Amino acid sequence: MSKLGNLGARLHRGEISYDFIGKRKIWYGVSILITITAIVGLAVRGLNMGIDFQGGAVFTTSKTSVSVAQAETYAKEASGHDAVVQKLGTGGLRIQIAGMDTEKSDATKAKLATDMKVDPESINSDLVGPSWGDEIANKAWEGLGIFMVLVVIYLAIAFEWRMALAALVALIHDITITTGIYALVGFEVTPGTVIGLLTILGYSLYDTVVVFDSLKEQTKDITKQTRFTYSDIANHSINGTLVRSINTTVVALLPVAGLLFIGGGFLGAGTLNDISLSLFVGLAAGAYSSIFIATPLVADLKEAEPQMKALKKRVLAKRAQAAAEEEMAEVRVGGSEDPEDAAPAVVGPRNQPASRNRGGRGRPSGKRR
Amino acid sequence: MAAPKRGRSASAQSKPGRSLALILIAIVALTGGMFASGNTTPRLGIDLAGGTSITLQAQNEPGQPNAINKTNMNTAVEIMNRRVNGLGVSETEVQTQGTSNIIVNIPKGTNSAEARQQVGTTAKLYFRPVLAQEVSAGAAASASPSASASGSSSASPSASPSSSASSSEKATGSSSASPSSSASPSSSATSQGRAVTEALKAGSTPSSSASASSSASPSATSSADASASASASAAASKLEAEYTALDCSKATQRATAGKTAKPADATVACGQISGVWYKYVLGPARVDGTDVKKAQAVYDTQTASGWQVQMTFTGGGAKKFADVTAELAKNASQPTNEFGIVLDGEVVSSPTVSQSITGGQAEISGSFTQQEAQSLANVLSYGALPLSFKTQSVTTVTAALGGEQLHAGLLAGAIGLALVIIYLVAFYRGLSLVAIPSLLVSAVLTYAIMSLLGPTIHFALNLPAVCGAIVAIGITADSFIVFFERIRDEIREGRTLRPAVERAWPRARRTILVSDFVSFLAAAVLFIVTVGKVQGFAFTLGLTTVLDVVVVFFFTKPLMTLLARRKFFASGHKWSGLDPKGLGAKAPLRRTRRPAGPVAGPVDPKEA
Numbered sequence: 001m002s003k004l005g006n007l008g009a010r011l012h013r014g015e016i017s018y019d020f021i022g023k024r025k026i027w028y029g030v031s032i033l034i035t036i037t038a039i040v041g042l043a044v045r046g047l048n049m050g051i052d053f054q055g056g057a058v059f060t061t062s063k064t065s066v067s068v069a070q071a072e073t074y075a076k077e078a079s080g081h082d083a084v085v086q087k088l089g090t091g092g093l094r095i096q097i098a099g100m101d102t103e104k105s106d107a108t109k110a111k112l113a114t115d116m117k118v119d120p121e122s123i124n125s126d127l128v129g130p131s132w133g134d135e136i137a138n139k140a141w142e143g144l145g146i147f148m149v150l151v152v153i154y155l156a157i158a159f160e161w162r163m164a165l166a167a168l169v170a171l172i173h174d175i176t177i178t179t180g181i182y183a184l185v186g187f188e189v190t191p192g193t194v195i196g197l198l199t200i201l202g203y204s205l206y207d208t209v210v211v212f213d214s215l216k217e218q219t220k221d222i223t224k225q226t227r228f229t230y231s232d233i234a235n236h237s238i239n240g241t242l243v244r245s246i247n248t249t250v251v252a253l254l255p256v257a258g259l260l261f262i263g264g265g266f267l268g269a270g271t272l273n274d275i276s277l278s279l280f281v282g283l284a285a286g287a288y289s290s291i292f293i294a295t296p297l298v299a300d301l302k303e304a305e306p307q308m309k310a311l312k313k314r315v316l317a318k319r320a321q322a323a324a325e326e327e328m329a330e331v332r333v334g335g336s337e338d339p340e341d342a343a344p345a346v347v348g349p350r351n352q353p354a355s356r357n358r359g360g361r362g363r364p365s366g367k368r369r
Numbered sequence: 370m371a372a373p374k375r376g377r378s379a380s381a382q383s384k385p386g387r388s389l390a391l392i393l394i395a396i397v398a399l400t401g402g403m404f405a406s407g408n409t410t411p412r413l414g415i416d417l418a419g420g421t422s423i424t425l426q427a428q429n430e431p432g433q434p435n436a437i438n439k440t441n442m443n444t445a446v447e448i449m450n451r452r453v454n455g456l457g458v459s460e461t462e463v464q465t466q467g468t469s470n471i472i473v474n475i476p477k478g479t480n481s482a483e484a485r486q487q488v489g490t491t492a493k494l495y496f497r498p499v500l501a502q503e504v505s506a507g508a509a510a511s512a513s514p515s516a517s518a519s520g521s522s523s524a525s526p527s528a529s530p531s532s533s534a535s536s537s538e539k540a541t542g543s544s545s546a547s548p549s550s551s552a553s554p555s556s557s558a559t560s561q562g563r564a565v566t567e568a569l570k571a572g573s574t575p576s577s578s579a580s581a582s583s584s585a586s587p588s589a590t591s592s593a594d595a596s597a598s599a600s601a602s603a604a605a606s607k608l609e610a611e612y613t614a615l616d617c618s619k620a621t622q623r624a625t626a627g628k629t630a631k632p633a634d635a636t637v638a639c640g641q642i643s644g645v646w647y648k649y650v651l652g653p654a655r656v657d658g659t660d661v662k663k664a665q666a667v668y669d670t671q672t673a674s675g676w677q678v679q680m681t682f683t684g685g686g687a688k689k690f691a692d693v694t695a696e697l698a699k700n701a702s703q704p705t706n707e708f709g710i711v712l713d714g715e716v717v718s719s720p721t722v723s724q725s726i727t728g729g730q731a732e733i734s735g736s737f738t739q740q741e742a743q744s745l746a747n748v749l750s751y752g753a754l755p756l757s758f759k760t761q762s763v764t765t766v767t768a769a770l771g772g773e774q775l776h777a778g779l780l781a782g783a784i785g786l787a788l789v790i791i792y793l794v795a796f797y798r799g800l801s802l803v804a805i806p807s808l809l810v811s812a813v814l815t816y817a818i819m820s821l822l823g824p825t826i827h828f829a830l831n832l833p834a835v836c837g838a839i840v841a842i843g844i845t846a847d848s849f850i851v852f853f854e855r856i857r858d859e860i861r862e863g864r865t866l867r868p869a870v871e872r873a874w875p876r877a878r879r880t881i882l883v884s885d886f887v888s889f890l891a892a893a894v895l896f897i898v899t900v901g902k903v904q905g906f907a908f909t910l911g912l913t914t915v916l917d918v919v920v921v922f923f924f925t926k927p928l929m930t931l932l933a934r935r936k937f938f939a940s941g942h943k944w945s946g947l948d949p950k951g952l953g954a955k956a957p958l959r960r961t962r963r964p965a966g967p968v969a970g971p972v973d974p975k976e977a
Contacts, residue, residue, distance in 0.1 A: 052762075062769060125765040132424065132761035136903070139467070143898035147891055154890065158883060195833055195906045198899075199840060202891030202910070206844070209884045210851065217876065244854045251792060251850065252843030255785025259839055262781035272777060275836045275906075 018242075021235040024296035031173060031293055038180020045183045050190040053137065055130030056081075056098040059112060059123050063091035066116045071095055078111035079104065100127075133191075140194045144175075147201055159212055166297035167208045170289040174204045178282045192274025199275075200282030207248060208290035214241050215295065222311065229312045234299040238291055249287040256280050385927030392810065392923040399817035411816070412823030414831030414905065417775040419477035419768030425758040427469045437469050441756055446471055464827060466904065471758065474829075477768045494658025494748065495632055495711045496690070497651035498697055499719055501612065502704035504647055608650060612637050617646035632657070638709065640716025649716050651709050655693040660686025662729075664749030666742035669734070676742035677734035680749055687729030695725035710749070717748055778835035785839050786812075789846050797853055803932060804849045807925045811845050814916050819909075828908070837909030844888060845917045849925060851884075852877040856929075870933045874926055881921055889914045 020027070051058050057079075066074070068085045075083030075095045084096040100108065109125055148168060155164035178197060182189060215237040222230060259276035302308050403409055415422040427437050427445065442465050449471065450463040462474040617639035632654035640647050663681040682690050693708060700706040706723065709716040720733045733745065766774075786808070793801040815838060822828035855873035856866075864872065892911030896904055932938050 060770065062767070122767050122769070123765075124767050124770050125763070127760075127763040129426075129759065129761045131759075132426070135426065135470075135761065136899070139899045140903065143895050143903075146898060147894040150890055150894065151887060154887070191903065192833070195836070195903050198891070198895055198903065199837075199906070199910065202888040203844075205887045205891070206847075206884045209887050210880055213880045213883055240858070241854075244850055247796065247850045247854075248843075248847045251789055251846045252840075254788035254792060255782070255839045255842045258785035258788060259781045259836065262777050262784065272774070272781065272832060272836060275833065279840065 017235065017239040019235060020238045020291060021231040021296050021299050024292075024300070027292040027296065031289070035173060035176050035180070038176050038183070041180045041184040045186065047179065047183050047189045048186050049133070050188045050193075051096050051098060051126070052128050052191050053133030053189065054098055055128055055133065056096065056100045057108065057128070058126040059093075059095040059097075059109060060125075061092045061095070061116065061118055062122045064093060064116060064118055066093065068093065071116065074112055074115040075108075078115065079108045099130075136191050136194060140198060143198065144201065151205060155209070155212075159216055162301040163212050163216075163298050166294045166301065167205055167212070169297055170208055170286075170294035171201065171204050173289050173293055174200055174282055174285040177285045178278060181281050182278070187277060188274075190274045192272075193278045196275040196278030197282060199279055200286055203252065203279075203283055204286030204289065207245060207286055208294045210244065210248070211238060211241050211290055211295055212298070215298065223307060226311070226314045226318045229315050230302045230308045231299045232315075234295050234302075238295050242291070245287060245291060249283060252283055253280065256283065385930040388923045388927045389931070392920070395923075396810065396813055396817070399814065399821065403817050403820045406821065406824065408820045408823055411819040411830040412828065413771070413775065414829040414834070415474050415476070415764065415771075416766050416832045417771045417778070417830065417835075419766050419771035421475040421766075422762075422764045423473040423475070424466075424761040424763075425471045425473065426761045427471065427756045428759055429756070437756065442469070442471070445756060445758070449473065462827065467899075470761070477771075494661070495654035496656035496693065497636075497638075497654050497709045497711050498693060499649055499704045499707040499709050500635065500652050501650040502647055502707070502719065504645055608635055608637065612648065612650050615639070615648050617648045638711055638716050640709065640719060642719075647716070649704075649709055649719070651711065651716070654711075655708070656682075656686055656689045658749070659683075660689060661749050662686070664746045666737075666739065666746040668739070669732075675734070676737040676739050677732050678737070678742050678746045678749065680731045680733070682729040682731070684729070687727070690729070690731065691725055691727040694722045694731075697722040698724045710745075718745055774832055775835075778832060778839075782835065782839045782842075785842055789842055793846065793849075799938060800849075800853050803925060803928050804846065804853075806928065807849060807920055808842070808845060810924050811913070811916055811920045814920065815841075815913055818912065818916070829905075831905045833903070833906035834909040837906040838913060841910060841913030841917070844885075844914060845920070848881045848885070848917055848921045851880050852921070852925065852929070855880075866933045866939045870929055878922075878926075882918065885914050885918050 059075075068087055071085045071093050072083050072095075075085065075097055079097045079100050081097050081099050084098075086094040086096075095112070097108070109123055113119065113123055148171070151171075152164045152168055155167055175197065178200060181187075182193065187193070215234055218233050218237055219230060222228070222233060228236075256276050256279045259272055260280055262272065303312065427442060429437060446463045446465055450461075461476070462472075464472050464474075466472045615637050635650065635652050638649045638651050640649060660683050661680055662683045664678060666676055666678050669675065669677050697706050697708055703721065704719070707719045707721045709719045711717070718733065720735070737745070790801070790805055790808070793804045797804060819828065819830060823830075852873065855877040856869050859869035859873045860866065889911055892907045892914060895907035896911060899907065
């Protein structure tokens with residue numbers, strides 16, 4: 001069987017687990033650092049807004065022998081504005097002219113066609129008025145706002161407000177990081193990027209929701225036991241769904257990687273590329289944040305509840321007691337196995353022995369295997 | 370689709386065959402419908418098929434803050450649709466998008482420049498009295514190649530023949546009508562027997578004699594108009610200078626002439642009649658385009674005068690129009706008895722008036738073809754809209770690039786799908802027998818529905834939509850992963866496969882529903898709020914999310930239930946992906962498996 005399956009089993013039983021909650025301070029730190037970097041990047045470098053956001057024209061020619069420098073001169077002459085020319089994978093050229101009026105575009109296109117000796121009908125053009133990008137961006141912000149409000153309401157109803165809040169923080173985290181990377185690397189921002197970014201909304205939450213779902217299920221009767229604190233269970237939830245999280249992310253990234261590969265390799269710059277690039281960055285950030293940020297945050301918020309505080313006290317007291325007992329009865333450990341095995345298997349940590357003082361579902365793995 | 374599904378999902382648990390049959394019927398019905406309706410492929414958007422796509426944004430006219438509403442937008446769409454499709458571009462598609470945008474998609478192979486011009490024309494319509502009019506210098510050159518030699522001389526004698534030549538081609542009807550120039554209103558009035566409807570003569574077409582006179586003495590007419598209306602003010606002399614300098618045959622001059630004129634001022638303007646550019650001096654606007662309530666092209670069967678345009682004015686407009694026509698009718702000679710219908714600074718028509726037209730109804734007749742009449746009617750009713758439109762983006766994609774992008778999108782999808790399948794096979798082994806058909810069913814359903822949505826709701830597959838579909842592969846596959854991981858967890862707890870599947874399902878189902886709901890919410894909000902490319906993407910994402918739920922409920926789960934009965938899976942074959950040993954099921958529970966089976970069995974219906 002595959003290694004991951006085995007890993008899944010061991011994670012499931014808690015034989016191995018990574019203490020996500022315990023080390024949350026580190027990850028918060030990492031995230032804050034990345035976020036600050038992203039914000040600084042945004043503030044200092046700003047986003048490289050594409051033609052769609054500043055108005056202008058993009059002409060794409062079919063395969064041509066005109067060089068990039070030549071095309072730049074032609075474009076400058078034809079339009080009276082500076083032009084940026086890129087060579088495409090297809091052998092064609094992509095000529096971007098910022099700040100050009102939509103009305104002047106036809107003349108410019110015709111002139112370019114004669115200069116470069118290509119059929120004007122074979123030139124693709126994309127002309128954008130200066131306020132259109134604002135319209136797209138404003139609508140996107142509007143959509144973002146509405147979505148966030150709705151999703152917080154939904155999560156607050158389906159789960160609870162703490163989870164909704166944590167999910168929101170994770171979401172903002174993802175978006176900040178993604179835009180920050182765009183600012184730092186200097187990728188061009190196009191409507192395609194916005195599409196990608198907005199998709200991350202759904203995806204980032206999708207991932208978070210699955211972890212929360214398992215968390216909710218496992219903490220249903222949390223106050224009726226004294227073995228685990230909320231954080232312990234949260235940690236177990238993350239570990240239990242870790243294999244799924246990895247699988248989901250991989251499966252989501254694979255098609256996006258395909259898009260990126262094809263979009264970048266085949267077409268050069270274009271919508272496909274823009275969407276998949278921001279998706280790729282955002283998905284990675286989303287997977288990270290649902291594990292390292294969202295769930296620990298929920299745990300933090302939950303532990304602040306008086307109920308959970310009381311529980312934690314009880315658990316700690318019990319553990320101290322158990323530890324003391326264990327020390328005395330170290331020799332008898334082997335005998336404790338049978339009754340526990342006969343118990344019906346129930347998901348969740350309730351049937352776990354308290355024989356260990358470790359946080360997770362501590363079962364001495366050495367003895368099992 | 371969602372309602373019956375939910376009701377049946379409970380029974381589907383125990384009868385996997387039934388829901389499998391159901392989804393098979395759905396597939397057969399959808400693909401059958403697809404072939405029956407002849408829409409075997411999804412309609413392609415402009416960026417994949419090639420063509421031109423124009424986005425226009427409606428803007429309120431000053432003083433009319435609430436003009437952007439559904440009714441006005443729909444009227445605008447309707448008018449634009451008629452305008453562009455009047456060009457013989459039957460495939461052109463005009464749609465509203467969001468609250469204030471109109472998308473015009475012009476497919477490849479049509480005259481996109483002309484269509485664009487039609488669509489992009491900002492509609493500011495005024496009725497202005499004509500003070501002077503003449504063939505613009507050099508007009509002959511553009512008008513008739515045959516006359517170019519003489520026309521190039523740009524002297525008035527050469528201009529007048531060309532104008533008469535040009536007017537003869539359009540005004541065959543008008544020349545037949547123009548002799549009766551004075552008589553026709555009365556004759557039409559009597560023949561129609563309607564006091565309210567009055568006849569106007571169309572165009573400056575009015576015959577060679579008129580144009581000859583106007584071209585012969587431009588100074589005379591301009592001086593005449595100056596004395597008549599403008600009372601020799603400084604503004605008038607400035608206007609006169611402008612008028613003399615104006616050369617409407619030059620596109621650069623046309624582009625600026627009269628475009629910035631305020632409605633209350635006199636202005637110069639250009640207008641094209643039968644391919645010849647005329648220049649005009651126009652008085653202040655007397656009637657607004659918004660005063661026109663309705664305009665339509667009708668074929669006059671009674672007088673056999675051919676196509677004409679009927680206008681109905683609003684209450685205020687009727688009075689203004691009566692006043693202006695009364696004034697104009699006093700001027701017996703051309704062109705001062707004409708009024709110009711000025712659309713965005715350009716004279717689209719300049720009919721003559723022979724008597725005051727009261728009652729709020731008017732007809733413009735002349736030698737219109739059906740197309741001309743309809744186009745004029747459109748212009749007139751377009752002017753009634755208190756909206757102006759601004760071109761926000763124009764995208765032209767050649768068919769070659771469109772094909773290339775489609776190809777790349779499909780290739781990317783195929784690669785993505787292949788990678789996902791490889792991953793699923795590697796990781797889930799035998800379970801991929803469930804996952805892969807599920808993905809395929811999902812793909813078939815998506816394809817069929819997209820094809821069917823083309824003609825029904827004008828869904829067009831564009832590049833972002835393709836992207837959305839590819840991204841959806843991940844979401845769909847994830848539902849299986851949630852389910853499979855749940856089953857594995859149950860097996861790890863020591864259950865045998867069949868109870869494991871039944872116990873895992875309710876929990877997986879809840880997770881899938883919750884997470885799909887979030888995803889769908891994102892898609893729905895994006896679809897409603899956003900504009901442009903984002904919308905196409907959101908639509909596919911939403912569609913595939915819904916289909917994901919359908920497929921998981923009606924296909925994946927029943928198939929899993931069926932397969933769980935097979936020995937290969939139930940016995941936990943090494944390659945089944947459900948090998949308890951491989952999954953590291955609790956060893957001690959093996960001992961209790963025999964009792965556990967029956968015990969777990971009755972639990973299932975409760976859970977389900």
